[in-house]
Amino acid sequence: MxxxxxxxxxxxxxxxxxxxxxxxxxxxxxxxxxxxxxxxxxxxxxxxxxxxxxxxxxxxxxxxxxxxxxxxxxxxxxxxxxxxxxxxxxxxxxxxxxxxxxxxxxxxxxxxxxxxxxxxxxxxxxxxxxxxxxxxxxxxxxxxxxxxxxxxxxxxxxxxxxxxxxxxxxxxxxxxxxxxxxxxxxxxxxxxxxxxxxxESEPASRLQLLGCVLQTLQIAPDGKAACVVVTREMYEQTGTNAEHTDRLVNYPRSIAGVEVAFLLRQEDEQSFKLSFRSRGKVDVASLAQEFGGGGHKNAAGCYLTGTAEDIIRLVFEKIARLLRDQDAETTPLAAGAVH
Ligand SMILES: [Mn+2]
Structure with missing residues (x-):
């Protein structure tokens, strides 16, 4: 329309x-x-x-x-x-x-x-x-x-x-x-x-950054969320900057079974920009909003402070809960009750 x-x-x-x-x-x-x-x-x-x-x-x-x-x-x-x-x-x-x-x-x-x-x-x-x-x-x-x-x-x-x-x-x-x-x-x-x-006009340094970033891949215990981390140290090692992180979040999302992927981009020692990508089941705009951010249903972002480890644990838990709630809502009994 x-x-x-x-x-x-x-x-x-x-x-x-x-x-x-x-x-x-x-x-x-x-x-x-x-x-x-x-x-x-x-x-x-x-x-x-x-x-x-x-x-x-x-x-x-x-x-x-x-x-x-x-x-x-x-x-x-x-x-x-x-x-x-x-x-x-x-x-x-x-x-x-x-x-x-x-x-x-x-x-x-x-x-x-x-x-x-x-x-x-x-x-x-x-x-x-x-x-x-x-x-x-x-x-x-x-x-x-x-x-x-x-x-x-x-x-x-x-x-x-x-x-x-x-x-x-x-x-x-x-x-x-x-x-x-x-x-x-x-x-x-x-x-x-x-x-x-x-x-298709990437500097070689971006592929070197990609190599570092892929080594940080973490997958949630249920296999439905995955993330990667970009640190300032990686920028120094490869001669890159935040500009070169565009679309890197698509790699964790490309894993079979992953519903939500996110990328943590280090801004300061204990401060990260998070980019969320969803396959469609989870509304990441509202997920990001809970953390003070915003965006679209399938692509959103926010800023969080803390260690990467703590942030990843928190976000994995949140996503697992969202998916559980959603599965509960879509069971035949619940669906029948709504309509
Ligand atoms: Mn736009």
């Missing part, structure tokens, strides 16, 4: 009315965050708007090929009041980092997002949790602002969709995702070029 047309139209008119627009997306940006921002920025500039693109963190190496990728700044312009601050792919303002959270140089706040945990916090919201990627919603807006948008815009939208759907492997891949991706190919996107840039 396409997003509610009235919300799309409202976002389009807000974009048309603004003369100066600050586009911002979440920390540790992914392909959807970057692609969505760039596609919208190019379109708004073509319409004569003044656009600044903000992200706290640099564009990851696999997305630097994207048209206009060098336009991101990590400096919030001072002494300037934007007509519109538009947050993309952010379920809350704090996802942009501390600096923008404390920024007041804008007249109106808009948000275009597809996270199920987004509570419509902005003044103008285009939120659709059914969209596979924010880039799908950006397509709806861009198409209305400029029906003749360029191949460069199409590459950015296409990249947002393929990265958030795991190249159409995930359950969020809908007929609409394929349809929009197909339209982008129609406009000149070369899928093999994008795939090579995004997935």
């Amino acid at each position: 396409p997003a509610d047309v009235s919300h799309i139209e409202q976002m389009v008119s807000v974009c048309r009315d603004a003369r100066t627009i600050l586009i911002a997306t979440h920390v540790n940006p992914d392909g959807d965050a970057i692609g969505s921002s760039l596609a919208l920025a190019e379109t708004l500039e073509k319409l004569g708007k003044k656009v600044v693109l903000y992200d706290r963190d640099p564009v990851p190496y696999m997305f630097t090929f994207l048209p206009l990728a060098d336009r991101f700044t990590s400096q919030v312009p001072e002494n300037e009041t934007f007509d519109l601050l538009l947050l993309l792919d952010c379920s809350e303002l704090s996802r942009t980092g501390d600096v923008l959270t404390n920024f007041s140089g804008y007249r109106q706040l808009g948000c275009i997002d597809h996270h199920v945990t987004n509570d419509h916090f902005a003044q103008v919201n285009l939120i659709d949790a059914e969209a596979s990627a924010t880039a799908e919603l950006i397509y709806e807006v861009v198409f209305r602002l400029d029906p003749d948008f360029s191949r460069e815009v199409a590459v950015n939208i296409y990249t947002g969709i393929i990265t958030d759907t795991g190249s159409f492997h995930y359950a969020n891949s809908t007929p609409r995702s394929f349809e929009i991706a197909g339209k982008m190919v129609d406009r000149g996107v070369d899928p093999w070029m994008v795939a090579q840039q995004v997935y």
Whole structure:
């Protein structure tokens, strides 16, 4: 289902009315965050708007090929009041980092997002949790602002969709995702070029990091959860950083029988970023929310403090309990009682 047309139209008119627009997306940006921002920025500039693109963190190496990728700044312009601050792919303002959270140089706040945990916090919201990627919603807006948008815009939208759907492997891949991706190919996107840039341009150091990370594999006693750990020491050994941990969590999930996988990424001595991936049975957005995080049903994250060992034990127990509760709910007797 396409997003509610009235919300799309409202976002389009807000974009048309603004003369100066600050586009911002979440920390540790992914392909959807970057692609969505760039596609919208190019379109708004073509319409004569003044656009600044903000992200706290640099564009990851696999997305630097994207048209206009060098336009991101990590400096919030001072002494300037934007007509519109538009947050993309952010379920809350704090996802942009501390600096923008404390920024007041804008007249109106808009948000275009597809996270199920987004509570419509902005003044103008285009939120659709059914969209596979924010880039799908950006397509709806861009198409209305400029029906003749360029191949460069199409590459950015296409990249947002393929990265958030795991190249159409995930359950969020809908007929609409394929349809929009197909339209982008129609406009000149070369899928093999994008795939090579995004997935087959790895530095050798990333494979060395992968080797270290796989040695940390732990599987829960019931075999239904698995995790791997990335430490700062590994970064030093292999000459890598957090950017190179993208998709590593897919390895523990690929094990037969594993319902939920997670990756612990060391941020500080006793502080870890956790990334959860589910096969579909467990809603990891609510799991992450219990730990103060958020995300999607099958991909979510949070931050936890403690030793890796304690965190893994805690999370394994939590997942085992969730799966037990779920199995209890789906026994024939319980199902009969509900319906
Ligand atoms: Mn996204």
